[in-house]
Amino acid sequence: MEIHLNGEQKQVTAANIAELLCELGMENRMIAIERNLEVVPKSKYNETALSNGDRIEVVHMIGGG
């Protein structure tokens, strides 16, 4: 399945957000996920299925004033 991940096309096998984070090696990070412009609560990672063409944003905190 192909999704838009942080602005780039990416082939993934994950069926939901939780699996996607495993696939990306990003479990247990202080990050947040947006799926098609909607924030996905951590509590919904398992039940939030991925569909072909989804626009996924994975963000974290960096240095900034």
Add this chain to the structure above:
Amino acid sequence: MEIHLNGEQKQVTAANIAELLCELGMENRMIAIERNLEVVPKSKYNETALSNGDRIEVVHMIGGG
């Protein structure tokens, strides 16, 4: 007939704006008239009838920065 003229109650006999200006002794001045929040064009002074309770504003230009 009683109208609200520049914020004060006033008894007038004038039937329209043109007559009102005569009554006030203000013909041919560089002024403007507002009747019930609507500007009255000079060209319409004769045809603009006054009704009891009309709110009339008569303004002119003064010094101001």
Add this chain to the structure above:
Amino acid sequence: MEIHLNGEQKQVTAANIAELLCELGMENRMIAIERNLEVVPKSKYNETALSNGDRIEVVHMIGGG
């Protein structure tokens, strides 16, 4: 004997600076003495005789910026 003490006429019985300080009740103070525009060292208080008309200044330290 009359001397000028801090700008004022004063009758004193002291024969020298040391005696003057006793007379004034100012022994052992952190002060300095000037006799006729010359500073008198502490070591010379006893041997510095007073003469009629001497101009004596007794100063101390006060608050100042």
Add this chain to the structure above:
Amino acid sequence: MEIHLNGEQKQVTAANIAELLCELGMENRMIAIERNLEVVPKSKYNETALSNGDRIEVVHMIGGG
């Protein structure tokens, strides 16, 4: 005869200041002359003889703030 003219050694034939100015082609200029640190008045150009080794300064006005 050799003089120091404006800081440089110079051989001249002039016997006095007036002749020196002719020799230099500087008659009738708005200038001033100093001979051995003394200003030479215009009225004394003829009578002011030059001697070997004299220090002569010839100055004029230039742009300056």
Add this chain to the structure above:
Amino acid sequence: MTLTDNDELKIGSHTFHSRLIAGSGKYKDFATTKAATEAAGAEMITVAVRRVNITDPDKENLLDYIDPEKYVILPNTAGCFNAEDAVRTLKLAREAGGWNLVKLEVLGDTETLYPNVVETITAAEQLIADDFEVMVYTNDDPIVARRLEEIGCVAVMPLGNPIGSGRGLANPFNIRVIKQRAKVPIVVDAGIGTASDAARAMELGADAVLINTAMAEAKDECLMASAMRDAVRAGRAAYLAGRMPKRAFASASSPTEGYIWD
């Protein structure tokens, strides 16, 4: 001889040779208003809109002294604290004298007389839709200034300091930035207290200045007005002439050679 003699200023459909806009408030009498406005060399003068005194209709009026044939009359909305009052005021002014070029100011506060920029934008949009040529009083924020230009104001008038404070220009950097980005004329409005303030505003690139209190409250109104006229010309010429660079240290004005003691 100065190059500024044919230096034109275009605001909306009007063209001016003077870059000093006079305010007509606060003068001790109309005769002084007239004399000072002439001494200032102004071609445009602001006026306020107020109720006629019904009980004394024959009282003399500012426009008996300031000839609308001779000066461009610029009605303002001084005293308006919301868009509705401002629009209503200028519609009346246009009907009174047929003046289409107006000065919009919507105030936010009686203490600072700073503008309410949100209400100002709303009022400007309504007036422009109604075919007014809007000169607009605003704060010194370049982002707001650009927005006002984008919606169609014919001139943007950032404040130098509070109206009537006479404290000059609080933030010259912002005035310069506003000017550098603007395609419409920038008029420094409010804050000018003396001649050097006016010159400074023009040196920053302002296309004009609006001056009222500094002339009306000077001990000698006409002499100050003439000072302002000269100061605006001086600042404009200095801006066009291109000033010398600032240097941390000194630079001799006279040659540093040819000394008699070398």
Add this chain to the structure above:
Amino acid sequence: MTLTDNDELKIGSHTFHSRLIAGSGKYKDFATTKAATEAAGAEMITVAVRRVNITDPDKENLLDYIDPEKYVILPNTAGCFNAEDAVRTLKLAREAGGWNLVKLEVLGDTETLYPNVVETITAAEQLIADDFEVMVYTNDDPIVARRLEEIGCVAVMPLGNPIGSGRGLANPFNIRVIKQRAKVPIVVDAGIGTASDAARAMELGADAVLINTAMAEAKDECLMASAMRDAVRAGRAAYLAGRMPKRAFASASSPTEGYIWD
């Protein structure tokens, strides 16, 4: 119309109607020096004293362009770092042109070109004893300024900032204090970089300003010179007119009654 038309400035035995003293240094050529000096409306111009170029006696000279019949020539001692050199220089200048009014400056430092006030006082005393009329360049210390007046200088010339720095007036307070106590004319010398600086100096009460680099180094020398002329007039008129008070907060320019919404 301005009251300044018959506003005379007396320095020593001379009377001036212009309050802008021009410097003649740093111009790209003599023609520009002449044109800018005229555009500035100056009546007095400074010159420096240097050795004639012996090898090229026919080279054209500043005074071929600046007519000593038309301008008061003010010889200065730019470049002198001690009293002896300064006195020697001015004696030569007097012999060259018969000029008795001179500008004394004894420098303390090549980096700041600030005066050495101790040497300056010494030189001034010698020159005054030799019947010179001495205009004296000094720092902005009111105590030194008063001393220079007491020994007989005909004008005191405090600096605004380093010569040629164009940074305006570093310490307006001191300039004002110097002026308030002086009986002789106070001329702000050095530091003026643009028109508003000149206007500001005059508003502080200065009787005149001396300007060189700001005109000579402007992109358009003559236009800046005309700006300076107007700025000096503006500042002088503003000083005489009496400025409005500064206020922390705003003061409405328009009446605050008679609103249509009251």
Add this chain to the structure above:
Amino acid sequence: MTLTDNDELKIGSHTFHSRLIAGSGKYKDFATTKAATEAAGAEMITVAVRRVNITDPDKENLLDYIDPEKYVILPNTAGCFNAEDAVRTLKLAREAGGWNLVKLEVLGDTETLYPNVVETITAAEQLIADDFEVMVYTNDDPIVARRLEEIGCVAVMPLGNPIGSGRGLANPFNIRVIKQRAKVPIVVDAGIGTASDAARAMELGADAVLINTAMAEAKDECLMASAMRDAVRAGRAAYLAGRMPKRAFASASSPTEGYIWD
């Protein structure tokens, strides 16, 4: 001994003893960010929200150095030029760390990084409706500041000068006016370049300052951070202590009697 030891600052539901909010941008490495933030004595630190680098998930992260248990993390919207992006950014930040206290900035321009106040008001209203505690970056306009307080922002953060410019406070008067009218804390954000700028901001009455570039770009980041810590304490104490009046002239520090030469 200073009274400031028990001088608390409450912002929204948080209480602080430090009045210096640190920015975490521009440091050469995370270790320096951590060391400087500690030297500054900060209790709150801003962070930005950006995409994770997918290709290098194990790269170390700011929060490995700045412990969210020890510091209040303040997510900001740096880089957002409209309300939508800002709201979206802060919703993500809240989900990532559960942070409800946020810094909103909606920029109007890349050159000045001044805020777009109209978009800022819109974004603030949306965030407040969504239960965020909003600290808001704005210009120095007191009218806009009051509007932001009225709609429910927990702190108003007027700029001193452009972000990263280090030019101090352009308009101290406006900062003072904003503070005098505010019931919520006023935090001076942007423009502070050195210690005296921070002290000055606090002396005007600011409740806190936000400092980033001035510490991150100093040659010695930690020493400057300690300077800022002391400067903020100094400015706060001076504000509370009540400064001496300014005088035009001098006032002797020593008694003017009892001289030996009287």
Add this chain to the structure above:
Amino acid sequence: MTLTDNDELKIGSHTFHSRLIAGSGKYKDFATTKAATEAAGAEMITVAVRRVNITDPDKENLLDYIDPEKYVILPNTAGCFNAEDAVRTLKLAREAGGWNLVKLEVLGDTETLYPNVVETITAAEQLIADDFEVMVYTNDDPIVARRLEEIGCVAVMPLGNPIGSGRGLANPFNIRVIKQRAKVPIVVDAGIGTASDAARAMELGADAVLINTAMAEAKDECLMASAMRDAVRAGRAAYLAGRMPKRAFASASSPTEGYIWD
């Protein structure tokens, strides 16, 4: 943690860790003088020399509160208007307490309390010849400052503004120039009105500041004194840390890539 903990100041034969010299004038009572001086962290305090009150010899004295064993006592010549009085005053002070380190000030004027630099130089030469270690109050003229250093003063103390005026630093450029050229410590004396003024003086490179009125006339003397202590530390650290460059425009504190909307 700050590097300033072992940052020593050597003046003549003395070494200090505090860079704040306290004045002892104008306090409401001696107890406050003592408390504020301690809060300021000062190690040196100025005193004036005056006649003892003969009629009341037992009246308490400043030195009953300020222990000469604990503080370096710095006798000054406040009130002296000529070299003779100043020298006479300091000879008495030395005899009274054996103090060799002294502060020389020879005033020129009661209104500005500016120094008479000519008399000051004369007095300094006499005192130095008599083995005093002279700290000297002067104007902000770098040429005079260098002369005072050349004749052997152990510290030069330029004024920031008139004594007791609280107006801060009139001419920061001059203070910086004086410092850059000096080998002896430069102490900014007079003019400091609040904490940011003290920080600013130190940021310019001053080795120390002398503060009296700003602490003695604050509403809360001790709190202001602690503010001054912190401000001096802050300014010193900022000077040593090396400040960021000033920029005309903005520089983002957060990365300008990785946005979620790219």
